[in-house]
Amino acid sequence: MYLVYKPEGNDEPHRWQYDPRKLMSAEREALEKRTGRDFSDFTQAVLKGNSQCRRALLHMFLKRDHPGVRYEDVDFAWDELSLEQTRSELQLIREQAAEHASPDQREAMLAGLDKAIAEAFDDSADGEGKAQLPIVG
Secondary structure, eight states: OEEEEOOTTOSSOEEEEOOGGGSOHHHHHHHHHHHTSOHHHHHHHHHHTOHHHHHHHHHHHHHHHOTTOOGGGOOOOGGGEEEEOOHHHHHHHHHHHHHHSOHHHHHHHHHHHHHHHHHSOOOGGGOOOSOOOSOOO
């Protein structure tokens, strides 16, 4: 999964690979402290669109690139920040949908997923192995 930040006026978005399992302990602890959530709840809240959690995550990634950036300086319009699933994550979801979706929903679901897979950012160069959904349990 990618956290994608495209501030107004920028032609190209900034894209960070977001895999909660790969965050360092100091980063996880800072996210927990900033949001008041344990890390498992944090990862789910990010996916559900919790603004505070997404802001904290954006701050963490910006801080990697610009160590002096302060949380108070991180502000974004809702449409400037998004999560995008990788092609391999979408393929995993498609496999699960093909197996478990009800027959009356399967065709439409698979067609939508096929379209999303075709448009997804190509993550094949990342070489991370088998795709996993970005939730820490």
